[in-house]
Structure formats: structure tokens, C-alpha cells
Amino acid sequence: MAVSLKVNGATRSVPAEPDTPLLYVLRNDLELNGAKFGCGMAQCGACTVLVDGRAVRSCVTDIGSLANAEITTLEGLGTSEKPHALQRAFIEEQAVQCGYCINGMIMTAKALLDRNPKPTESDVRQALAANLCRCGTHNRIVRAVLRAANEMGRI
Amino acid sequence: MNISINRRDFAKGLGGIVLAFTLDPGLAQQPKQLPGSLGGNRMLDAWIRINADGGATIFTGKVELGQGIVTALAQIAAEELDLPLERVQMISGDTGRTPNEGQTAGSQSIENSGTALRLAAAEVRSMLLALAAPKLEVSADQLTVADGTIKAPSGKTIGYGQLAVSADLHREATATVKPKPANTHKIVGQPIRRLDIPGKVTGKPTYVQDLRLPGMVHGRVVRPPQYGATLASLDDSKAKAIPGVIAVVRDCSFLGVIAEREEQAIKARVALAGGAKWTPGPDLPDPKTIFAHLKSLPAKVEVIGVKQAPVLASAPKVLEASYTKPYMAHASIGPSAAVAEFKDDKLTVWTHSQGVFPLRAEISKTLKMPAASVRCIHTEGSGCYGHNGADDVALDAALLARAAPGKPVRLQWMRDDEFSWEPFGPAMSMHAKASLDGEGRIVDWNYELWSNSHSTRPESTTGANVLAAWYLAEPQKMGPPTSPQQPAGGGDRNSIPLYDFPNQRVVHNFIQPMPIRASALRTLGAYANVFASESFIDELALAAGADPIAFRLAHLKDPRAKAVIKKVAQMAGWKAGEKGDLARGRGLGFAKYKNLSCYCAVIADVTVDRTSGRMRVTNAWSAADAGLVINPDGLSNQIEGGIIQSTSWTLHEEVKFDQHGILSRDWSNYPILTMPEVPKVEVALIDRPDERALGAGEGSQGPAVAAIANAFAHATGRRIRDLPFHAERVKAVLA
Numbered sequence: 001m002a003v004s005l006k007v008n009g010a011t012r013s014v015p016a017e018p019d020t021p022l023l024y025v026l027r028n029d030l031e032l033n034g035a036k037f038g039c040g041m042a043q044c045g046a047c048t049v050l051v052d053g054r055a056v057r058s059c060v061t062d063i064g065s066l067a068n069a070e071i072t073t074l075e076g077l078g079t080s081e082k083p084h085a086l087q088r089a090f091i092e093e094q095a096v097q098c099g100y101c102i103n104g105m106i107m108t109a110k111a112l113l114d115r116n117p118k119p120t121e122s123d124v125r126q127a128l129a130a131n132l133c134r135c136g137t138h139n140r141i142v143r144a145v146l147r148a149a150n151e152m153g154r155i
Numbered sequence: 156m157n158i159s160i161n162r163r164d165f166a167k168g169l170g171g172i173v174l175a176f177t178l179d180p181g182l183a184q185q186p187k188q189l190p191g192s193l194g195g196n197r198m199l200d201a202w203i204r205i206n207a208d209g210g211a212t213i214f215t216g217k218v219e220l221g222q223g224i225v226t227a228l229a230q231i232a233a234e235e236l237d238l239p240l241e242r243v244q245m246i247s248g249d250t251g252r253t254p255n256e257g258q259t260a261g262s263q264s265i266e267n268s269g270t271a272l273r274l275a276a277a278e279v280r281s282m283l284l285a286l287a288a289p290k291l292e293v294s295a296d297q298l299t300v301a302d303g304t305i306k307a308p309s310g311k312t313i314g315y316g317q318l319a320v321s322a323d324l325h326r327e328a329t330a331t332v333k334p335k336p337a338n339t340h341k342i343v344g345q346p347i348r349r350l351d352i353p354g355k356v357t358g359k360p361t362y363v364q365d366l367r368l369p370g371m372v373h374g375r376v377v378r379p380p381q382y383g384a385t386l387a388s389l390d391d392s393k394a395k396a397i398p399g400v401i402a403v404v405r406d407c408s409f410l411g412v413i414a415e416r417e418e419q420a421i422k423a424r425v426a427l428a429g430g431a432k433w434t435p436g437p438d439l440p441d442p443k444t445i446f447a448h449l450k451s452l453p454a455k456v457e458v459i460g461v462k463q464a465p466v467l468a469s470a471p472k473v474l475e476a477s478y479t480k481p482y483m484a485h486a487s488i489g490p491s492a493a494v495a496e497f498k499d500d501k502l503t504v505w506t507h508s509q510g511v512f513p514l515r516a517e518i519s520k521t522l523k524m525p526a527a528s529v530r531c532i533h534t535e536g537s538g539c540y541g542h543n544g545a546d547d548v549a550l551d552a553a554l555l556a557r558a559a560p561g562k563p564v565r566l567q568w569m570r571d572d573e574f575s576w577e578p579f580g581p582a583m584s585m586h587a588k589a590s591l592d593g594e595g596r597i598v599d600w601n602y603e604l605w606s607n608s609h610s611t612r613p614e615s616t617t618g619a620n621v622l623a624a625w626y627l628a629e630p631q632k633m634g635p636p637t638s639p640q641q642p643a644g645g646g647d648r649n650s651i652p653l654y655d656f657p658n659q660r661v662v663h664n665f666i667q668p669m670p671i672r673a674s675a676l677r678t679l680g681a682y683a684n685v686f687a688s689e690s691f692i693d694e695l696a697l698a699a700g701a702d703p704i705a706f707r708l709a710h711l712k713d714p715r716a717k718a719v720i721k722k723v724a725q726m727a728g729w730k731a732g733e734k735g736d737l738a739r740g741r742g743l744g745f746a747k748y749k750n751l752s753c754y755c756a757v758i759a760d761v762t763v764d765r766t767s768g769r770m771r772v773t774n775a776w777s778a779a780d781a782g783l784v785i786n787p788d789g790l791s792n793q794i795e796g797g798i799i800q801s802t803s804w805t806l807h808e809e810v811k812f813d814q815h816g817i818l819s820r821d822w823s824n825y826p827i828l829t830m831p832e833v834p835k836v837e838v839a840l841i842d843r844p845d846e847r848a849l850g851a852g853e854g855s856q857g858p859a860v861a862a863i864a865n866a867f868a869h870a871t872g873r874r875i876r877d878l879p880f881h882a883e884r885v886k887a888v889l890a
Contacts, residue, residue, distance in 0.1 A: 033358045
């Protein structure tokens with residue numbers, strides 16, 4: 001069985017059953033490291049990707065439901081050589097400790113900034129309420145998102 | 156390659172000379188004590204190699220856990236070598252390559268590995284200067300170094316790379332070359348950006364979960380339903396019928412599966428669990444009476460910190476209070492993972508263990524393989540905050556890989572594997588009793604605590620401290636519980652007050668039987684002991700009619716302790732005598748971590764909703780003194796992270812269980828602090844460049860819980876003495 005997916009602008013065919021959660025296909029077939037396995041139950045947010053611009057938990061999203069969808073992962077935002085404003089802001093603010101949750105923070109923030117380019121601090125905290133961080137990096141993460149919003153507004 | 160062969164030949168010759176001396180017992184000398192981790196790893200080339208390109212490769216046994224240590228150690232080495240940071244390559248935690256520095260734990264990496272690297276690098280730099288001097292035809296003291304290039308007053312230069320071949324670093328460190336004075340530091344003390352962050356925010360392969368070896372397959376394990384349950388029967392037909400399944404692996408009560416694809420392994424795990432029948436293990440204690448139950452178990456009793464002055468005829472006021480802390484989980488965001496490959500009778504394990512050498516010892520014991528045939532290589536995982544499932548999953552992966560020789564096996568635990576099998580931070584009870592004299596001074600302090608072991612890590616003296624080893628056909632037993640001795644302490648960490656009391660006595664009841672698996676969680680006993688003793692100090696201050704800050708300062712002699720308290724009071728705008736109300740309460744907590752490490756004071760503001768019982772920490776301020784600061788931004792990040800993690804522990808966290816097993820199996824039954832609940836945090840560092848650099852990764856958790864507890868009392872006039880401070884408990888205390 002093969003399923004066709006559009007990921008970061010490219011159409012890719014993966015040898016997986018339609019009931020396979022997107023997360024495993026991204027990580028193992030497409031070798032994209034951004035989305036992480038955290039709980040497999042849509043509770044923590046580490047696996048977040050964008051599906052047609054919405055932040056979605058890839059650990060509970062079957063690939064069979066994504067036939068015509070545009071999927072964007074952390075890698076689709078930018079690279080370490082040419083980072084997206086959000087990625088740059090996370091580096092500027094040193095908003096990482098272990099970094100395992102950071103993919104979900106950045107992808108959820110991307111969806112927020114796309115619908116609300118000028119969020120307040122409270123907007124950012126609410127948008128990230130269902131993304132868990134264990135190291136206590138929260139305040140730096142919020143600062144990074146606000147910094148990115150600021151920079152993107154200026155461009 | 157040629158360089159290393161030359162060195163080895165040289166070493167052989169040297170070995171002969173050393174042997175001739177040591178054969179004569181009369182000439183045998185005790186080796187000189189070397190500071191930090193140099194003590195156990197005495198050769199310079201165990202730490203530093205100078206490369207032909209003029210850069211250096213630095214080896215450390217300490218590993219990155221998200222705390223930024225590899226960047227900080229690189230700063231130290233680059234500083235002493237006079238190399239730019241980007242020309243220093245770091246290799247960490249590999250039994251095949253790096254020094255053995257035990258566990259990366261206890262906030263000791265800067266103190267031990269940092270000290271070793273600082274001294275070794277200073278010595279290597281001076282060796283390079285000595286080699287350069289004749290070539291540049293001047294004496295070494297006339298040379299200067301910048302960016303790895305040595306320069307004579309004449310303007311002639313020579314690069315480290317040109318000296319690499321002739322620099323023989325395969326010799327014992329002497330630790331006699333003085334490191335640079337702090338006022339000349341260019342890299343140390345700077346908020347250097349972490350080396351690992353750009354890759355982490357862009358999806359570069361970073362974690363053990365990201366390893367993809369050729370021919371790699373995927374494993375999952377099926378754990379018993381409760382501690383000590385044994386596999387009575389197994390029908391694996393449904394699991395084996397799942398496409399892609401390569402093997403079901405069973406060794407007595409250890410059960411796992413390997414499949415071509417990860418999702419197939421996950422499906423097979425479900426099918427396998429459905430076909431497994433287990434003989435139950437022993438019942439767990441009743442959670443309602445857990446503290447009484449633990450106290451009823453046999454314990455080793457240690458009396459510590461005793462001070463005796465002439466006893467007063469009678470103390471006007473005597474106070475007494477009891478406190479508890481429940482089992483808490485490490486609750487890493489990413490469940491533990493490992494990759495193992497068994498090939499040509501050799502086993503390689505990629506692991507996020509905090510101690511690759513101790514892990515190797517347990518794996519070789521359990522698999523009955525010589526240690527030389529097992530290599531453990533540290534590869535980052537999700538933050539661990541102590542002894543989580545990292546070592547256990549490494550053995551699991553090794554057991555699966557042994558059943559599929561030649562195929563690397565990647566295994567990540569599922570969420571419930573991590574929650575229900577990780578060793579928890581143990582439940583603790585604390586009791587304090589103290590007397591105040593007529594002037595409101597504490598004249599007698601008695602403190603007693605009860606705790607299981609906080610240290611059941613690999614490598615155990617007997618048996619093996621890795622989960623699967625206990626369930627095999629030829630099992631290893633769990634090793635005896637241990638407790639680090641004072642002054643660092645284990646369950647009794649920070650139980651001896653830093654305050655200056657004329658009479659004091661501390662009793663550590665180290666409970667031996669362990670009904671619920673427990674081990675090291677960040678701070679060990681310090682979180683609970685600072686919670687209890689700093690709460691009690693506030694209770695005494697109230698009884699003495701004193702301001703909590705003035706009361707503490709009056710009982711402290713150490714000027715650095717006083718300085719962090721005064722600093723944080725100033726930051727928060729503390730006003731003596733200010734009354735709290737439900738809208739706001741404010742409290743302070745202080746500790747010197749382990750009574751050996753960084754000084755930290757925290758002030759917290761809380762609000763309490765009487766109707767819902769919901770308590771919030773709105774703001775926190777902290778002042779910390781960790782001696783010489785290596786990286787101020789990294790240090791602030793650790794202090795702030797510790798406060799936020801401690802806020803989560805304090806308001807929410809408690810492992811749920813019943814007689815049949817652990818009930819906290821996912822985030823719905825082990826909630827942690829969420830983004831909107833996180834307090835604003837402000838951190839100030841007191842830099843003391845002439846003092847020793849002190850570990851700080853665990854400095855703020857104890858002060859933070861105490862500050863929150865004291866703020867609650869300030870807001871409500873009631874004292875909350877049992878953790879966590881969840882809504883039901885708050886309502887009960889206020890009723």
C-alpha cells in the first residue's frame with residue numbers, strides 16, 4: 001500500500017497503510033526530525049505540524065485523511081542557514097533547554113501568527129496552553145513568539 | 156591517524172619505565188591527588204587533543220541533558236587554550252572515547268568536568284608554548300597566543316596545528332599550571348549562545364530518536380501490568396500475524412516485539428499485550444495511608460548535624476509541624492528511547508543515559524558480555540531531570556537487538572511505559588520542632604525525615620539497576636538502596652540547616668524496603684527538606700513576631716547567603732510587615748544547594764481563589780550566587796527553569812496509584828503546569844569571579860517551593876504542609 005502526501009511543497013509517496021499516523025511517516029519515511037513522539041494521544045503537542053495552515057497533532061492524524069492536504073513541518077519553515085523569523089527568534093531568545101517540545105511550540109505559534117499577526121502576550125500563552133514544556137522554558141518561548149511577531153510585522 | 160599511532164608507541168615505552176618503578180614496593184608512591192574529574196582520568200589526552208588544523212577536540216564524560224553543559228565546558232576549554240569557540244569540537248559521553256565521569260547529575264559537571272578541563276587546557280597551552288619557544292627562538296614567557304596562533308615579540312608566529320605532532324599529550328596531568336585569572340577571561344563569563352539550539356529549532360538530527368541506521372528496524376516492549384507481575388502464558392499469534400513483524404522476543408517475563416516499521420511495532424505491542432496473561436505481583440500500599448505505611452517499614456537511622464550548647468532552663472515558645480511530599484514523576488516530554496545494534500558479538504547502544512559507563516556495566520552484567528564488547532554512546536534525548544527510563548530502555552533495546560543480530564533496533568517507550576515504570580522521586584515525610592527564646596531567636600532545632608532511596612541508579616554494587624534485568628529467566632536482583640553521604644546527602648540533602656542555631660539535631664530515617672520504585676529526581680531530598688524547613692522558619696518568624704527576611708538574616712552568618720536574600724528582597728520590593736490578602740500573598744525561600752553549591756533565594760507572589768481552591772503563582776524573583784559564572788544566560792535559564800518546574804511540582808504533581816499499580820499513565824492523570832499558569836520570573840546573578848564555579852542546575856527548586864508555601868500562608872493565614880497544593884487541598888485547608 002502506498003499513500004501520496006504533499007509535504008513542505010513536494011508530493012511524496014510513502015509505503016504505509018492509510019491508518020498510519022502521519023508522525024511515523026514524517027519521521028521514518030521522509031526523514032523529517034521536527035515532529036516528535038511525545039504521547040501518541042494528542043495531549044502534549046510535541047508532534048505538531050500544519051495541515052492546510054492549521055496546527056494539527058500528527059500522532060493522531062491518519063495519513064489516509066490527508067489526500068489533498070498541504071502539510072508543513074518545522075523543516076518547511078526554514079533551515080539553520082536560512083531560518084524562519086520564528087526559528088530565528090527562538091535562537092535570539094535562547095528559548096530552548098532540552099528542545100523536545102520546541103517543534104510543537106514553533107508550529108503552534110506559526111498557526112497563531114498566521115491568523116493573528118499581532119498577538120498580545122496573553123494570546124500567545126493561550127495559544128500554547130496545550131503544548132507542554134517540562135524544562136521551564138515557557139517565558140523565553142513566549143518572548144520568542146512575540147519577538148517573531150514584531151519582526152514579521154516590520155517586514 | 157599517524158599522530159595517534161606515534162603516541163601509542165611512545166606510551167608503550169613509557170609504560171615500561173613506569174613498570175620498573177612499581178615492581179619495587181619500597182619505591183611505590185601514592186599518586187598525587189588531582190582536582191575535579193582529573194582524579195579518575197589522569198592523562199591529558201583523555202581530555203584534549205590538538206588537531207593538525209590547529210583546532211582542539213575536547214572529551215568530556217558529562218553529557219548534554221538540555222542544561223547547556225556542553226557549551227559551558229567548551230567555553231572553559233576554549234578560554235584556557237586561547238582558541239575561538241568554533242575551533243573546539245566537543246565529544247561527550249562515549250565509553251569508547253571519553254573519560255569516565257560517572258553520572259551527569261547533582262549539578263556537578265561545572266565543578267568536576269569543568270575543573271578538569273580548565274586545568275588540563277591550561278597545561279596543554281603551556282606545553283604548546285614550551286614547544287614553540289625554541290622554534291621561535293625566544294623563551295616561552297615572551298610568547299603570546301591569540302586564536303590558536305603563538306606569536307613572538309619579533310612578529311614570528313607558529314600555529315597550534317604545526318605543533319600538534321610533536322605535542323605529546325599522552326602523559327599525566329600535573330594540575331600545576333595556573334589557569335587564567337578571571338579578569339582576563341574573554342569567553343568564560345560571556346552569554347555565549349548554545350551550540351545545539353540552531354539545530355534543535357530547525358529539525359537537524361539531534362536526538363537518539365532521530366538516528367536512522369541502515370537496515371534499522373523498530374521495537375516496542377510490553378511491560379507487566381504492575382511491579383513484580385510475571386508472564387504466566389502468552390498467545391503471540393495475533394501479534395505475529397501483523398504485517399512487518401520480524402520477531403516476538405520473550406525472555407521469561409520480559410516481552411517485546413520487533414517490526415519493519417514503527418507503526419507495525421506499535422500495533423504488535425497492542426496485540427501482544429492482549430495475548431499475555433500475567434500472574435499478579437504484590438499489592439501496592441494504600442495511597443491514603445502511604446506516609447504512615449512508609450514510616451512503619453524498617454529504616455536505617457542516621458543522626459546528623461548535631462550541635463549542642465548548654466540547654467536553656469526553659470524556652471518560652473516551642474513549635475512543631477509535620478510536612479509531606481508525594482511521589483513525583485520525571486515526566487519527560489519525550490518517552491525514553493535507545494538504538495541498539497548487536498553485530499559480530501559486539502553490542503553498540505546509543506542512549507540518552509546520564510551515565511554511559513555505569514549503564515555499560517549493567518548491560519554487560521545482565522547480558523553476560525565482557526564490558527569491552529559493549530559500547531554505549533550518549534546521544535541526546537528529551538530532558539530527563541534525573542533517573543528516568545533512559546537506562547531501562549537502553550537494556551530493552553539491547554535485549555531486542557540481541558534477538559535480531561545485524562539489525563539496529565530503535566525503541567522508544569510509549570507514554571504509559573514511561574509514566575508507569577520510571578523510578579519516581581520518593582514520597583517523604585518531614586517533622587520539625589524548635590524552640591524560641593525570649594528574644595525571638597531559635598535556640599533549639601530538631602528535624603526528622605523519612606524517605607526511601609533517591610539513588611538506585613546503575614551501577615549497582617550487586618545485582619543490576621535496570622528494569623528488564625529483574626524479569627529475565629536468569630534475573631539480576633535490584634541492587635541495595637544507597638544514599639549519598641553528607642554533606643551532599645540523598646534523602647537528607649539540605650536537611651541540615653545553614654542557619655546558625657546553638658542546638659540542633661537532624662534524624663534521617665532511610666527507609667529500606669521500596670514498595671514503589673524510586674530513584675533520583677532533580678534535587679533528591681532537597682526539594683522536600685527546603686519546603687519543610689523554610690516553611691517552618693516562617694512559622695517560627697510569625698511566632699516570634701518577626702519579618703521573615705529579618706528573622707533569617709538574624710540567624711545567618713554566611714555573607715553570601717545574606718547577600719542573595721537581601722538582593723531578592725530588593726528586586727521584589729519586599730516590605731517588612733506588609734499584610735497579605737487573598738488577592739496576593741508573598742513569601743520567601745532560601746537554600747544553599749546541598750549546603751555546598753549555589754546560593755539561591757526566591758520570592759513568590761501568589762493569588763488564591765477561595766471558592767475554587769485554585770492557587771496561582773503570578774510572579775517570582777530570584778537572586779543566585781554560583782561563584783564564577785561561566786555563562787550568565789545559561790545559568791539564568793537553569794535558575795528560571797528550576798523555579799517554573801518547581802511551581803509545577805508544587806501546585807500539581809503527585810503520582811497516583813492504587814493497590815493494583817500506577818494510575819498516572821498519561822498527562823491526563825499527571826497534569827503539569829501549562830503556559831497560561833506560568834509565573835513571570837526575574838533572575839539576578841551575583842557574579843563572584845574569584846570564587847569557585849558552583850553547580851546551579853538544582854539550585855532554585857527548593858527555594859521556589861518554600862517561597863510558594865510561605866506566600867500561601869501570607870495570603871490566607873493558613874499553613875499548607877502537604878504537597879501538592881492542588882485545589883481540593885487548598886479548599887480543605889481554608890475550610
